Amino acid sequence: MSNIHEEDQLEKSYDGRLMKRLLSYIKPYKYWMLLSIILLLVITVSDLARPYLIKVAIDDHMNVFNTTFVAATSEEAADDQRYAFRDEVLVRESTITDPAADRARYHIETTDQDQYVMVVENAGTAQERLPMTDAEVDVFKDTEIDALIGIGLLYLILILGSFVLNYVQTIVLQWTGQRIIFNIRQQLFSHLQKLSLAFFDRNPVGRLVTRVMNDTEALNEMYSNMLVTLFKDVFILLGIILVMFQMNAKLAMISLACVPFVIIVSQIYRHYARRAFRDTRVKLARINATLAENISGMRIIQIFRREKQMHKEFEAINNEYFRATWRELQTFAIFRPSMELIAQLALAILIWYGGGKVLDSALQIGVLYMFISYTQQFFQPINDLSEKYNILQSAMASSERLFQLLDTDDMIQNPALPKPFENIKGRVEFKNVWFAYSGENWVLRDVSFTIEPGETIAFVGATGAGKSSILNLLSRFYDIQKGEILIDGVNIKEVKKEDLRRAIGVVLQDVFLFSGTIRENIRLQEPSITDERIEQSVHYVNADKLINKLPGKLDEPVLERGATFSAGERQLIAFARALAFDPAILVLDEATANIDTETESLIQDALHKLTQDRTTIVVAHRLSTIQNADKIIVMHKGMIREMGNHQELLSHGGMYYNLYQLQYKEDFQQESAVALTPSQA
Numbered sequence: 262m263s264n265i266h267e268e269d270q271l272e273k274s275y276d277g278r279l280m281k282r283l284l285s286y287i288k289p290y291k292y293w294m295l296l297s298i299i300l301l302l303v304i305t306v307s308d309l310a311r312p313y314l315i316k317v318a319i320d321d322h323m324n325v326f327n328t329t330f331v332a333a334t335s336e337e338a339a340d341d342q343r344y345a346f347r348d349e350v351l352v353r354e355s356t357i358t359d360p361a362a363d364r365a366r367y368h369i370e371t372t373d374q375d376q377y378v379m380v381v382e383n384a385g386t387a388q389e390r391l392p393m394t395d396a397e398v399d400v401f402k403d404t405e406i407d408a409l410i411g412i413g414l415l416y417l418i419l420i421l422g423s424f425v426l427n428y429v430q431t432i433v434l435q436w437t438g439q440r441i442i443f444n445i446r447q448q449l450f451s452h453l454q455k456l457s458l459a460f461f462d463r464n465p466v467g468r469l470v471t472r473v474m475n476d477t478e479a480l481n482e483m484y485s486n487m488l489v490t491l492f493k494d495v496f497i498l499l500g501i502i503l504v505m506f507q508m509n510a511k512l513a514m515i516s517l518a519c520v521p522f523v524i525i526v527s528q529i530y531r532h533y534a535r536r537a538f539r540d541t542r543v544k545l546a547r548i549n550a551t552l553a554e555n556i557s558g559m560r561i562i563q564i565f566r567r568e569k570q571m572h573k574e575f576e577a578i579n580n581e582y583f584r585a586t587w588r589e590l591q592t593f594a595i596f597r598p599s600m601e602l603i604a605q606l607a608l609a610i611l612i613w614y615g616g617g618k619v620l621d622s623a624l625q626i627g628v629l630y631m632f633i634s635y636t637q638q639f640f641q642p643i644n645d646l647s648e649k650y651n652i653l654q655s656a657m658a659s660s661e662r663l664f665q666l667l668d669t670d671d672m673i674q675n676p677a678l679p680k681p682f683e684n685i686k687g688r689v690e691f692k693n694v695w696f697a698y699s700g701e702n703w704v705l706r707d708v709s710f711t712i713e714p715g716e717t718i719a720f721v722g723a724t725g726a727g728k729s730s731i732l733n734l735l736s737r738f739y740d741i742q743k744g745e746i747l748i749d750g751v752n753i754k755e756v757k758k759e760d761l762r763r764a765i766g767v768v769l770q771d772v773f774l775f776s777g778t779i780r781e782n783i784r785l786q787e788p789s790i791t792d793e794r795i796e797q798s799v800h801y802v803n804a805d806k807l808i809n810k811l812p813g814k815l816d817e818p819v820l821e822r823g824a825t826f827s828a829g830e831r832q833l834i835a836f837a838r839a840l841a842f843d844p845a846i847l848v849l850d851e852a853t854a855n856i857d858t859e860t861e862s863l864i865q866d867a868l869h870k871l872t873q874d875r876t877t878i879v880v881a882h883r884l885s886t887i888q889n890a891d892k893i894i895v896m897h898k899g900m901i902r903e904m905g906n907h908q909e910l911l912s913h914g915g916m917y918y919n920l921y922q923l924q925y926k927e928d929f930q931q932e933s934a935v936a937l938t939p940s941q942a
Contacts, residue, residue: 279660283480286441293437298492300430305496307423309504311416312634318412319627321353322405329354330367344401346379347391369393369401438485442477449473449666457673458738459698471549472666476659483656487649494642501635508628515614516636519607523600523643530596531650537589538654544582551578597644604640611636673740675757682760685845687714687876688749689735695743696727696734704730706899708744712892717877719887721920722896728880732848735878736765748846766844770851772831774823779808780815782823783838790841798840802867804833836867847872849879884921893917 287294330351333343344351351367354360366382370390377398381389450473461469505513555562555571562571611632618624689712696705705727712718720728733739734746737753746753753761774782783798784790795815799805807830811817823831839847849868865886871877881887888907895903895910895917903915910917 276657276661279657279664282664283483283656283660286445287437287484289444290437290440293433294489297430297434297437297489300426300433301489301493302496304423304426304430305493305500307419307426308497308638309500309635310419312631312638313504314412314416314419315634316625316627316631318409319630320625321355321627322408322412324626328368331357331360331364332367344404346397346400369398434489435485438481441484442481445480445663446473446477449477449663452667452669455671456669457671458733459672460669462698465550468550469666472662476663479652479655479659480663482652487652487656490645491649494645497638497642501639505632505635508631509624512611512615512618512624512628512632516607516611516632516639518610519603522603523640526596526599526603527643527646530592530599530646533592534589534596534650535654537585537592538651540585541582541589542658544578544585548575548578548582551575596646600640600644600646604637604644607636607640608633673737673758676755679757679760680751680755682748682751682756682764685764686749687845688712688747689846689876689878690747690750691731691744692747693744694734694741694746696730696739696741698739704899705734705741708899708901710894710901710904712876712878714876715874716891717872717879717889718892718894719879719881719890720894720896721881721884721887721917722902725898726896727899728896729850732767732850732878732880735846735848736762736767764844765846765848766839766842767848767850768832768835768839772823772828772835774819774826774831774834776821777819778813778816779811779819779834782819782834783815783841785838785842787842794841795837798837801870802833802836802840804837804867807833833867836871840871845876847875847877849877849881851880851882884924895920 330344331354333350333352346367349367354366363383368380370378370380372378377393379391379393379397381391383389453469453473502513502517505516551574555575562568612629615624615629615632619626619629691708691710694705694708695703697703708727708731710718720731722728730739734741735753737746737758740754748761748764775785780792780795783795796805799808799815808814808817819826823834826834868886879887879890887893891906893903893905893907893910894901895915897916903910903913903917905913911921
């Protein structure tokens, strides 16, 4: 496949196919997610109930002196809000459906001397003004205070309940989101481990790390924030609309009169935000790539004194990112105040119309307060639209790249019916092998050779001759285009990759050590390798002479890539690792290159022990390390040019002879004189 990290390919702000696939990860946690949504529904009901409670408190219990009462019948007297006045039991007129016109009306007024009087109005008769004692007034006050205390307690219960439910809902939602992201990261890492080396040849490691970490974190925002809060937003909007229209349809329509403007502004923002977001993501990817490249190559930059030039290059890319970010911020800066302006305009219209109705006594002030509170709540989810849209954009972009990575098939497939691969003796045969990394740029051309069990065979030749490719093909890191590779007579394509690689131990020129300890680097989390076996392997390959000098010995910490160890020390640890796994076939790819003189004798002795009774394939430039090989194969331009042991190849006077002469001119003259027969001399 092509490079999977092209940021410019992001075209859709929303892709239903991608979203459906993202939602499939919720399936194992669907009940937890459902619980979170139910909790949100309960929290929303609690939020919507609060303005209504305040409306009841204002209209029904804070304006007792501006309320009309009627004498209650036996059925009406059962109402909780009843008031005793002399020989009558009064109830609020607003609590009775269609009270008769001839019923007496009561209301409390104050006189100029701040005294209270009960005004009684009967149909067809004059008003009667009855002075009220302090005790009679307290009856009305105490009843309302008791009611307000009850409402206050209920309001407090709602607040505390919402707090507890919000806490539980947040914990449930975050736990679910983190588990989903954990599973996605595990899936990505497992998939990466299965991909062939050809994939990693085309895709930079740094960006693969970005996919596994940064892109999954973008999805975390979607799972843990956007998806469920969308439900809450829908609940709030629908709940507010239902309550408002039920209370006063005309006032509800006036409150929502500005919604069409919200839709228009949101569509405009969506268009420009998408473009700004894409541009920012592209520039961010470039600045990350440049930064990683400069940090990795800092040694070269400082050696060749290119700091100023690299600074200018980075400054130019950084400026591009700054301008892209600024454009995105400008888009956001216009949208958010626009939404706030429309929300305040809606409130102004509501206060203008509702306030007039209150002054005309056509609307209760508590109802107006409730509508104001609901209008403010209504615009809050809309104000958060920009944040949710950015999360959605990021999730779509990240999921597209992640799924593209997950959909990348391993080029090296296991057979449908693998053959058993056990008790390997180590016979290796290449039969007419042709191989190219791409197209028909052949790296190996019709290569054939056989290695018998226990033999040591060495490959030599110029750089690019195909030596290391043979080793990669043996472990099936790549597949050949023509020919066959057999181990113990079995084609390696007919066995599982895991079984094949278990039988082959590889020691590379650039030994890779993981962060941890020396013991962990030798064991590599293989449970069958005991501590005794590790110690034996270390002693056998002479690595104990190095390790015993360290304060922690086998438990000495290893930094990333073994930065605190020399090349020779890392090689000895790699030999101990190979021996601990006890492979039937040992592969040494330039394993003795770049070794210091002090360590070379230890490594040579370790190599001699390591290759005993084990099929060994060696690639080496230092011919001194392979003189004792059973067979030496000379490669040139992907073809085998010479084959034989050290003395045979020298006597032929061919390519190997020339290579040896270039490396050891003085020693060669002495050795060739001994090797020649008297007649040849």
